[in-house]
Amino acid sequence: MSRGPRRPKAFDAGKIADRLPDPVRRLLLPAVVIGLGLLYPFYIDSLKDFAVVGDYFPSLNSMVIMVVFTMMAVGLNIVVGYAGLLDLGYVAFYAAGAYTAAWLASLQFEQVTFHFGSVGVSEDLPGIHISIWLVLIAAALFTALAGIMIGLPTLRLRGDYLAIVTLGFGEIIPQVVRNGDSIGGFDLTHGTFGISPIDSPGFGTTLSDAIGLPESYRVAENAQELFFWTALALLLFTVFCSVRLRDSRLGRAWIAIREDETAAAAMGIPLMRTKTWAYAIGAFFGGIAGAYYASFKSGAFPADFYFNISVFLLCMVILGGMGSVWGVIVGGMILGWLNVEGLATIGSNAGIADVPKYQFGIYGAIIVVMMLVRPTGLIPERRRKRELEEGVHDETLYGTSH
Amino acid sequence: MSEQAGDGVILRLDDVHTYYGSIHALKGVSLEVREGEIVTLIGANGAGKSTTLRSINGLNHPRDGRIRFGDKDITNDPAHAIVKMGISQSPEGRKLFPRMSVLENLEMGTFQRRDKGNFKEDLDRVYSLFPRLLERKAQKAGTLSGGEQQMVAIGRALMARPKLLMLDEPSMGLAPIFVEKIFEIVREINEQGTPILLVEQNALMALDTAQRGYVMETGRIALADEAKALRTNEQVRKTYLGETE
Numbered sequence: 001m002s003r004g005p006r007r008p009k010a011f012d013a014g015k016i017a018d019r020l021p022d023p024v025r026r027l028l029l030p031a032v033v034i035g036l037g038l039l040y041p042f043y044i045d046s047l048k049d050f051a052v053v054g055d056y057f058p059s060l061n062s063m064v065i066m067v068v069f070t071m072m073a074v075g076l077n078i079v080v081g082y083a084g085l086l087d088l089g090y091v092a093f094y095a096a097g098a099y100t101a102a103w104l105a106s107l108q109f110e111q112v113t114f115h116f117g118s119v120g121v122s123e124d125l126p127g128i129h130i131s132i133w134l135v136l137i138a139a140a141l142f143t144a145l146a147g148i149m150i151g152l153p154t155l156r157l158r159g160d161y162l163a164i165v166t167l168g169f170g171e172i173i174p175q176v177v178r179n180g181d182s183i184g185g186f187d188l189t190h191g192t193f194g195i196s197p198i199d200s201p202g203f204g205t206t207l208s209d210a211i212g213l214p215e216s217y218r219v220a221e222n223a224q225e226l227f228f229w230t231a232l233a234l235l236l237f238t239v240f241c242s243v244r245l246r247d248s249r250l251g252r253a254w255i256a257i258r259e260d261e262t263a264a265a266a267m268g269i270p271l272m273r274t275k276t277w278a279y280a281i282g283a284f285f286g287g288i289a290g291a292y293y294a295s296f297k298s299g300a301f302p303a304d305f306y307f308n309i310s311v312f313l314l315c316m317v318i319l320g321g322m323g324s325v326w327g328v329i330v331g332g333m334i335l336g337w338l339n340v341e342g343l344a345t346i347g348s349n350a351g352i353a354d355v356p357k358y359q360f361g362i363y364g365a366i367i368v369v370m371m372l373v374r375p376t377g378l379i380p381e382r383r384r385k386r387e388l389e390e391g392v393h394d395e396t397l398y399g400t401s402h
Numbered sequence: 403m404s405e406q407a408g409d410g411v412i413l414r415l416d417d418v419h420t421y422y423g424s425i426h427a428l429k430g431v432s433l434e435v436r437e438g439e440i441v442t443l444i445g446a447n448g449a450g451k452s453t454t455l456r457s458i459n460g461l462n463h464p465r466d467g468r469i470r471f472g473d474k475d476i477t478n479d480p481a482h483a484i485v486k487m488g489i490s491q492s493p494e495g496r497k498l499f500p501r502m503s504v505l506e507n508l509e510m511g512t513f514q515r516r517d518k519g520n521f522k523e524d525l526d527r528v529y530s531l532f533p534r535l536l537e538r539k540a541q542k543a544g545t546l547s548g549g550e551q552q553m554v555a556i557g558r559a560l561m562a563r564p565k566l567l568m569l570d571e572p573s574m575g576l577a578p579i580f581v582e583k584i585f586e587i588v589r590e591i592n593e594q595g596t597p598i599l600l601v602e603q604n605a606l607m608a609l610d611t612a613q614r615g616y617v618m619e620t621g622r623i624a625l626a627d628e629a630k631a632l633r634t635n636e637q638v639r640k641t642y643l644g645e646t647e
Binding site: 249252253255256259260262263264265266267268269270271383 | 459461480481482484485486490491493497498499500501502506509510511513514558562
């Protein structure tokens with residue numbers, strides 16, 4: 001490649017970058033999107049009335065699932081997009097989060113009766129029943145810890161090797177869950193039956209009487225709205241943390257490692273610690289999402305935690321644009337929609353039965369087409385875009401223009 | 403023995419053995435760098451020059467022997483701790499962050515520094531050494547010419563305010579006019595007070611720049627002397643200077 005044509009291109013990119021920090025662009029669009037999202041329950045019914053296209057708008061229930069999966073994708077993006085660590089076992093964190101909720105807010109451990117801030121269950125119900133809000137925090141911390149424990153031995157590996165080991169962990173966790181109904185006679189996971197029911201989120205009678213917060217989501221009249229808004233709030237929290245992290249010292253260290261690990265080490269970036277942080281933080285959000293989802297559908301089942309979920313989440317990240325938070329949200333919502341109802345709706349409207357049966361073939365085709373047409377994703381991260389467009393110039397460019 | 407104040411030894415390698423897997427790459431290397439000097443390490447490809455640097459900076463820990471920096475034993479310290487103590491480097495092949503701008507690359511150099519307050523001052527120093535980088539500060543490092551990339555690599559190492567600067571083949575792949583310039587700047591950095599350990603294949607330039615030199619051969623120090631003496635040494639002339647003159 002000659003250096004001539006590349007120079008002006010780099011300058012152009014700089015000019016576009018200069019225009020970006022425009023506050024209107026940066027804040028207005030997200031504000032509008034968030035506003036439209038929050039108000040979705042109010043106009044969904046009118047949307048559904050539209051001829052032809054009306055069918056394609058997802059129900060509130062589907063939206064909850066889409067938002068939760070998008071949240072996981074944004075978490076995975078920290079590992080894959082920011083730090084460049086290919087993680088094929090993210091489902092392990094989803095499972096860890098879901099089972100934390102199952103342990104701390106269900107009838108599973110009926111040997112004990114422990115209640116702390118639980119809502120919607122009678123006081124003398126056996127098992128551990130802790131407020132879902134606290135469970136979300138516990139799940140996040142437990143999963144982050146699991147991330148560190150999985151990360152410490154594996155993150156010494158690079159590239160493909162790391163991918164293979166994470167793939168292994170992604171397989172091990174569901175197997176442990178599946179067979180964990182008699183660990184030395186102790187029923188930890190209730191095996192293939194899974195753990196169900198799981199308590200609902202809510203604010204209890206005191207807060208309900210005092211300031212009108214919903215007592216328990218599941219029995220509330222507007223249960224779907226409540227679950228949806230809470231999911232949206234959790235997603236926004238994830239996005240906020242994600243953006244702040246990206247612009248932090250740690251975020252810069254992740255990008256440095258992604259660009260060149262040896263150079264990063266030479267700059268004094270502690271590789272293991274920095275990578276483990278990426279893993280732990282990615283896991284943290286996966287754990288919250290898993291716990292919330294378990295509470296939403298009132299159960300944690302081993303069949304939910306298969307390898308294809310990891311790949312599915314990875315597809316969301318790739319489709320949206322690795323490293324780009326906004327891109328991953330778009331990718332996550334699109335694939336999430338196709339998964340929960342889009343494909344079925346398309347199928348039934350087109351008169352073809354069984355479209356969802358071919359879902360993974362369809363996602364695969366989408367990714368292949370994306371790679372051909374727009375390899376940087378729907379909304380590319382600026383830096384990533386350069387990587388793919390210009391290739392990696394780790395080798396020296398021999399220049400004499402002085 | 404060596405730790406008395408006043409002898410000015412800042413870095414000392416004592417019978418260092420380093421391996422790559424089962425390959426015995428360094429077979430007992432001993433050398434020292436004192437305050438204020440430029441010390442060069444010359445030798446053929448594969449003699450162990452870069453391995454020596456990798457042993458010092460913690461990327462390849464020695465299996466045997468000791469490395470002292472100031473009065474601390476850093477033999478088995480991790481790479482980031484060593485950078486924090488004040489050894490920074492321009493690695494072999496420059497190893498820039500190609501998609502980061504020149505300025506972002508320079509910022510990465512300060513990663514382990516606590517006194518970020520002097521950032522501007524250090525940046526000005528780098529820009530005054532390499533005015534070219536000021537012009538190019540917003541440009542992606544990967545799109546720079548080889549010489550400019552080398553400037554970024556050295557500048558980035560300087561941003562760490564090193565107590566010892568290690569340069570690995572700063573002249574590699576550069577046009578002759580650029581090589582001259584880089585060595586001029588190396589001297590300038592040294593005159594501003596930073597001791598430098600310079601690894602070079604361009605033995606002629608290296609010996610002209612340094613005060614002392616070590617000649618490496620197959621993982622050992624074959625010769626150690628004043629740079630001037632090495633410059634006129636029969637064996638060195640034949641083996642290492644023959645090609646360049």
